[in-house]
Amino acid sequence: MIYQRINFSRVFLVICCLLASTGLFAQTARYAIMPRPAKLEERTGTFTLPKKASITIEKGDAGLRLVAGQLADQLAKATGQRPTVTVSSTPKRQGIHFAMDRNGSLAKEGYTLAVSPDRILVTASQPEGFFYGMQSLLQLMPVEVFSPKPITSVRWTVPCCQIDDQPRYSYRGLHLDVSRHFFPIEFIKKYIDLIALHKQNVFHWHLTDDQGWRIEIKKHPKLTELGSVRKQTMIGRYGDNKYDKTPYGGFYTQEQIRDVVRYAQERFVTVIPEIEMPGHAMALLAAYPELGSNPDKIVPVGTKWGVFEDVMFPRKETFRVLEDVLTEVMTLFPSQYIHIGGDECPKTQWRESRFCQELMRKEGLKDEHELQSYFIRHMDKFITSKGRRMIGWDEILEGGLSPNATVMSWRGTEGGVAAARQGHDAIMTPGGFCYLDHYQADPKTQPIAIGGFTTLEKSYGYEPTSDSLKAEQAKHILGVQGNLWSEYIISPEYAEYMVWPRAIALAEVGWTSKNRKDVEDFKKRLDVHKKRLDYMNVNYFGAPINGKFTYQMPTATADKK
Missing domain, CATH: 3.30.379.10 (Chitobiase/beta-hexosaminidase domain 2-like)
Known part of the structure; x- marks a missing residue:
């Protein structure tokens, strides 16, 4: 008799669980708010x-x-x-x-x-x-x-x-690289609309890199005259080493940028510009080679993806031009933050330069990492003098962190944690969770991407604040950001396919307290939310309109790699 009662209790418990699950689905469908x-x-x-x-x-x-x-x-x-x-x-x-x-x-x-x-x-x-x-x-x-x-x-x-x-974090961002591939203003505005819909509040606009300079600077017109156009673009996978042999370019006028900034402000989105320095500088050096290793060297705008040896040199002339650039940038962007890049800067040319080695001895710098810190500190001082704050990728930690810098941690979480421990603000955007140019399903079934593998579930499961931080240190973790680098992102439809819905998962990471997060509940709300995106004509991963667009698909040879 006791045994029968125990079995009945188990059956009753299972029925209750099923009913609860059904009720949760009904509630989720009825209250499908993103983020939770x-x-x-x-x-x-x-x-x-x-x-x-x-x-x-x-x-x-x-x-x-x-x-x-x-x-x-x-x-x-x-x-x-x-x-x-x-x-x-x-x-x-x-x-x-x-x-x-x-x-x-x-x-x-x-x-x-x-x-x-x-x-x-x-x-x-x-x-x-x-x-x-x-x-x-x-x-x-x-x-x-x-x-x-x-x-x-x-x-x-x-x-x-x-x-x-109310949101968990004050900084909830989404990034877009327009240097590798250029995107029209109409798409930029749609991108901002979607940022705002998901209660994110920052659009990080990556405007310059090796492959193109995309912002008009009136005092230095060669930046767009020469730096905005490359002679050709890589096609297919990097290892194929193939090019389309077609010039590619584009840039935003200052009036277009003002229009985008106004549009974003009306949606309570702050636009943070990024001007890369001292590396990722080939587009700038194509226009002004005297700011690099050799004024007589012809530096082409980059046509390949990756990291290049040609970088800016820490000369007075370089600082003067960059200050001119940032002065115009700050008149266009009222954001508190200005992003200066600071990532992936090779040191070979500095190491082989008599000028750089003499400067290091004069300034008491022990190595080229400290020379980069010298460069970044100069720009930080200038930006601070204008009442703004500087953000840089986590490489700016190398050689000593500039006094007022905020660190954007992309090479894992270590950079952000280190910055917080030093009393500096940090924004978390580790590649394994937040890089939306990574594959999101079996690469054999997907358009060509740069690599990596980041699923919706992995992005959703990210926790920006490390348990290793003390309470006072944890306050320096400002928030989280998703990044889309555009080496292989050749069109707006392609960009939407890679960004959504993973960016929605990151929006919930930034808004919702971790004890309120539930991936299964998120997916049920997402099923409803996708219908909203359909009405907005968003080409998200798995959208009904995916088939209307052409992507760079893997070749049979590439599949074997």
């Missing part, structure tokens, strides 16, 4: 958007009006009816109301979202919080709300709930 909120309390009932919907805001703040207008615009696209936006301290029945946080409990990017059958109430202390509350509200609505044209057959409802939300 800090707290979501499910409630019964739904709010139905009336045909003549209204949005009220408590005050005429420009930022708040902007967000309310964006919500009205999106609802107008999808429903065919644009809600009215008015200033009122009293919420309207069957309306959406934006209320200011009166007790000061909400952080800058925090918000609460209360949905009842009678009204929707979004509360925040700053426009950023209202913007993220709006993103969650849209994701609670039917997926058709992301349609670019009206859909009249949908019943526009929102499930009742109470959400209390």
Whole structure:
């Protein structure tokens, strides 16, 4: 009899687990918000958007009006009816109301979202919080709300709930390399739209490298006249050593850049520019060879991928040109941070240079790593004098870290941990988790990529703050960023295929506390979210529209490598 009761208990437990699992799926589908909120309390009932919907805001703040207008615009696209936006301290029945946080409990990017059958109430202390509350509200609505044209057959409802939300990290970024392959302004704006949709707040724009200089600098026009065009481009895998024999180029005018920065600001995305130095400099040296090892040397804009020996030399002339460049860059980008690269700088030319060796003796530098630190410190001092802060890849730790530098840790996590222990801020972007140019499935079935293997699950499982850090040190981990290097990314569709949905996983890593993360729950929400991306015409990995585009596919020979 006891034995039978034990068996019955086990059966009952299994049934309960199955029911709980089914309930979780239903809740996940109903509340498929990306990234997962800090707290979501499910409630019964739904709010139905009336045909003549209204949005009220408590005050005429420009930022708040902007967000309310964006919500009205999106609802107008999808429903065919644009809600009215008015200033009122009293919420309207069957309306959406934006209320200011009166007790000061909400952080800058925090918000609460209360949905009842009678009204929707979004509360925040700053426009950023209202913007993220709006993103969650849209994701609670039917997926058709992301349609670019009206859909009249949908019943526009929102499930009742109470959400209390704020991000885990202050820095939540996504990077794009436009040097190896150039991307049009329309795509840059779409990229920013998707960054904002997933509550990320930084667009890291990699504007210069060996293979092309992509930003107009009026004081030094040769940078784009000569440095923005390479004579040919590698095709296929690196080991094939094949080229298309076709000139390739492009750059952004200063007016285009201002337009992108304004566009991003309206979506609470900060654009951080990157100007590479002292390595990855062939495009610059093609225009101004006197800034390198030999003023008479002809340095071509890079046509291969990889690392090259031609680098900038730490001369007064070099610093003067770079200061000119950064001065114009800082007039275009109001971001607190300016990224100066600092990675993968070969030291051979410095080692073989009489000028560099004499400079090292004069400055008491023991090796070429300290000479690089000397170079970076000079630029850090200049950037700091302009009221900005410098970011560099983790190689800037070598030879001694510049006083005000923030480290972007890409060669694993060690650089970020070391910087935090030294009291420096760090942004985590280790290649094994955050490099979106890596393969995401069996390479034999995928378009050509640079290498590596990073699945959606691996990106989602990343933990930016090491347990080895003490509490005070851990505060220096600002956040996390996904990176897309474009050696093999030849088109916007190709870029979307590589970025999404892994960047969504990283968005949740940056926003959601680690005790709220659950990969299976994430995948269920993602199944719903993909339908939103379909309406936005995003060519994510596995999207229905993948087949419409041509990719560089592996050859039979390459498959054997």
